Amino acid sequence: AQTVTQSQPEMSVQEAETVTLSCTYDTSESDYYLFWYKQPPSRQMILVIRQEAYKQQNATENRFSVNFQKAAKSFSLKISDSQLGDAAMYFCAYRRQGGSEKLVFGKGMKLTVNP
Amino acid sequence: DGGITQSPKYLFRKEGQNVTLSCEQNLNHDAMYWYRQDPGQGLRLIYYSQIVNDFQKGDIAEGYSVSREKKESFPLTVTSAQKNPTAFYLCASSIDRFGPRGGELFFGEGSRLTVL
Numbered sequence: 184a185q186t187v188t189q190s191q192p193e194m195s196v197q198e199a200e201t202v203t204l205s206c207t208y209d210t211s212e213s214d215y216y217l218f219w220y221k222q223p224p225s226r227q228m229i230l231v232i233r234q235e236a237y238k239q240q241n242a243t244e245n246r247f248s249v250n251f252q253k254a255a256k257s258f259s260l261k262i263s264d265s266q267l268g269d270a271a272m273y274f275c276a277y278r279r280q281g282g283s284e285k286l287v288f289g290k291g292m293k294l295t296v297n298p
Numbered sequence: 299d300g301g302i303t304q305s306p307k308y309l310f311r312k313e314g315q316n317v318t319l320s321c322e323q324n325l326n327h328d329a330m331y332w333y334r335q336d337p338g339q340g341l342r343l344i345y346y347s348q349i350v351n352d353f354q355k356g357d358i359a360e361g362y363s364v365s366r367e368k369k370e371s372f373p374l375t376v377t378s379a380q381k382n383p384t385a386f387y388l389c390a391s392s393i394d395r396f397g398p399r400g401g402e403l404f405f406g407e408g409s410r411l412t413v414l
Contacts, residue, residue, distance in 0.1 A: 192338075216401045228388065228405040274340060278401035285331075285356065286401050290340035 185210045187277050189289035196265045197297050203250075204260040204292055206275030214280040217251065217258045222291070223271040231273070234258065236280075262294075270296045300325045304389050304406035311376070311383065311413050319374045319409045321389035328393075330372040331403065334358060335386040344387075347372055376411060384413045 186209045196202035208217070219231040234242045234251050241249050246266075250259045262269055275289040302323045311317045323330065332344040343356030347366040361380025366372055372391075376383045387410075390403040 218401050220403075225407070226386070227407045228390075228403070230402050233402065276401065285343055285346060286403065288341040290338060 185212075185277055185279065185287050187275050187287050187289035189273075189275055189292045191292055192290075193293045193295070195295040195297055196262070196269075198265055198267060200265055201261060201263045202265055202294065204262070204273050204275075204294065206258045206260070206289060208256050208258065208275070208277045210256070210277065210279070212279050216278045216280065217249075218276040218278070218286070219247070219249070219258075219260045220274040220276060220288075221269075221271045222274065223268070228274070232260065265296050267296050267298060270294055302389055302391055302404055302406035304387075304409050307407065307409060309409060309411045311411060313413060314378045316375055316377050317411065319376070319387055319389075319411070321372045321374065321406060322370055323372075323389075323391045323404075324370060325391055325393070325404060326369070327391035327404070328369070329391060330366070331390045331392070332356075332362070332364065332372070332374045333388040333390065335388055335408075341388065344374065383411055386410050 188207045215236045217234045220228050221231045222228040232242050232244045232247050246263045248261045272291045274291045277287045305320045329348050331346040333341040335341050342358050344362050345364040347353035350369050353364050353366050363375045388408045389406045392403050
């Protein structure tokens with residue numbers, strides 16, 4: 184079974200600095216998708232960024248970018264120019280390619296942004 | 299505005315009672331999901347439905363039941379058989395079951411259930 188591991192339960196960063204959140208996963212599949220979700224204190228989760236495993240280029244969305252290392256099964260999220268609104272729980276997730284495949288989530292990591 | 303509406307936001311239940319959590323979406327999404335969130339546990343899938351009148355058990359379905367009679371609605375019933383129901387429940391939907399966007403879930407604001 185696929186598993187997703189977020190080994191750091193909490194991190195903090197100073198406003199305007201850069202922070203990297205780590206995620207590793209275990210799979211024997213070659214085709215899959217990886218995601219980072221954000222859950223702010225309001226608790227409504229939103230998608231931050233998505234990466235298709237067949238793409239070598241790392242995905243970017245404004246201040247958010249990933250470092251996807253397929254061989255190492257690593258999928259880290261870099262947040263540049265951190266803002267107070269980035270404070271949230273962040274969840275890494277995996278989905279195998281296929282029709283009815285479900286999303287597998289990591290346990291999450293709490294990010295604090297200090298002013 | 300399109301989105302997912304969960305109700306109630308907070309719910310209290312006495313032991314032995316069944317309760318139903320509502321989830322309605324107006325995004326025209328085929329797939330809908332129920333997750334349970336506990337501190338330090340991440341999100342665990344309870345049930346999911348890919349299409350009307352069909353649903354599948356997730357990883358922790360015991361003590362829960364669902365129905366999918368309409369595309370827009372996917373209510374979750376927490377039955378008295380669920381031994382530890384106090385948790386935060388999240389409903390989600392997705393636009394594309396088969397492609398990468400099938401992992402792009404749109405979430406409701408959640409329902410907090412507390413057993414008294």
